[in-house]
Amino acid sequence: MTRVLGIEGTAWCASAAVFDVTGDDVRIFSDAYQPDSGGIHPREAAEHMRSAIPAVVAEAVELVESKHGAPGGAIDAIAFSRGPGLGPCLRIAATAARALAGSLDLPLVGVNHMVAHLEIGRHRSGFDAPVCLNASGANAHVLGYHDGRYRVLGETMDTGIGNAIDKFTRHVGWTHPGGPKVERRAKDGEYVALPYVVKGMDFSFSGITSAAQDAIDDGTPVEDVCRGLQETTFAMLTEVSERALSLTGADELVLGGGVGQNGRLREMLETMCAERGASFYAPEPRFLRDNAGMIAVLGAKMYEAGDTITIDESRVRPDFRPDEVPVTWRADDGSDRAPTGTEPAQTRGAEAIVDLDRDGGSAYKRRLSKAYRHPELDARLRRRRTRSEARLTSEARRVGVPTPVVFDVDPREGLLELQFVGDADLRDAISETRVRRVGEHLARCHGAGFVHGDPTPRNVRVRRGEAADDLVYLIDFGLGYHSDHVEDYAMDLHVFEGAVAGTADDPAACIGAFEDAYRAVGDERVLGRLREIETRGRYQ
């Protein structure tokens, strides 16, 4: 019978909670910092933490005392958020956790705040191996579990989703937080188009925020811009979640983070999951926004797994990434998707249904209309992507990259008839030699001035044969485009490596081989830029 007291203080929310494993009972005490104007000021947030943390912790301790007697005997461990977050805030919460653990002589558990956002959904839903979308203020990423870690399958290349919305509302002159206000006003608005930026499973918000601000300055009604902002950014998050489900073969999705309180985002995710026969779960709002309940719940799982730390090891981690956490509390349940045996006659990706006529030598790809996104955005994306796919599939073949021949294309209907190629997806037949070919192929595309846009191991087909006949095809150029920017080329490599890291059994060797092959054919500067990209997407 475990009972854990959790403390949260990464930025704006000072919170303490008590979690009783028996009865699955979570009691949360929170005190939010509300800036008078502008966004979150780190110094003010820390001042708020200093006064609010002792008070919420005292409330949690009193609750335990009133129900169970002396807290030292009634609590098993003290869990706290180690990061990511604002350094000064994190240190105040950690100091309180250490002091309490010391005075009650209890073990300490250091929790990753982003993993807590995810685990609370897994815990409350009872799902086994979900993909998780974290949509919070400072972050936005999709995570999947593989080989003892939560892998970042895709993430924002600049700001978190909440920060992107809050930045827009500051421009309009609204007080923090902006998210709920945008949600309210969007209900009366007409959709306006804003830039839609998805690269593989990564995405970016900064261009959208600027375009939304420009639209306001140009006199577009604010409720219309709010609607466009929600329709665009949430469709992106829903799309990358669907890509992650498709890539990992998972059929469960959970939502985490403060922006998850938004009804439109939840509706889109629910619709997307229903369309592909997956299950969706969003915890109730008190577990979505920052709260110590999720820290206490994950803290209890970690404590029961023996995953505690000493005071000396308990320093805070402002840049703590979810994939740095060894997952000690999950049995390795073989929930990773097993490779499929024979290939079916019809397969479903994230965007399309593909009818495979092996004997006739054709693959019929139908880009589906997605009920979750606004019809105008939907039509635009399907048309544009079908057209790009036809054009770039052929262009790639002209520069020596094996791709299917395009037999027919109908952008309006989102239809393509392609040559049937390969006998397996790279995902199910990954090897260093084949990954090397992918590196060379991408270098050739980049040399010819275009990117693939979504080079995951599901978008590479393999024809297995003797070493010399082994052929590696690139397919699905729908997110590709012409560009002469090193940044865009490097993003292709980043997308491929992220997907390999999240799904392959020996990712390091594959990634090494991939980069060597790319270097041999392509431009060294692209690899330099890749290193730089890898340090982005961090909490700031």
Ligand SMILES: C[C@@H](O)[C@H](NC(=O)OP(=O)(O)OC[C@H]1O[C@@H](n2cnc3c(N)ncnc32)[C@H](O)[C@@H]1O)C(=O)O
């Ligand atoms: C590291 C940690 O400090 C950080 N916390 C954080 O971002 O707080 P969170 O509670 O998860 O999310 C707050 C964000 O959630 C947005 N938000 C709240 N209600 C919303 C709504 N109804 N629609 C859209 N956004 C909403 C707010 O505008 C704000 O940007 C994080 O989890 O990234």
Ligand SMILES: Nc1ncnc2c1ncn2[C@@H]1O[C@H](COP(=O)(O)OP(=O)(O)OP(=O)(O)O)[C@@H](O)[C@H]1O
């Ligand atoms: N020309 C082809 N030859 C053989 N198989 C194909 C071909 N095109 C598609 N497939 C199969 O269909 C699957 C889905 O195709 P594709 O990736 O084009 O669809 P999608 O919906 O865009 O997928 P995602 O967006 O998830 O990558 C591929 O992973 C592959 O197994």
Ligand SMILES: [Fe+2]
């Ligand atoms: Fe959070």
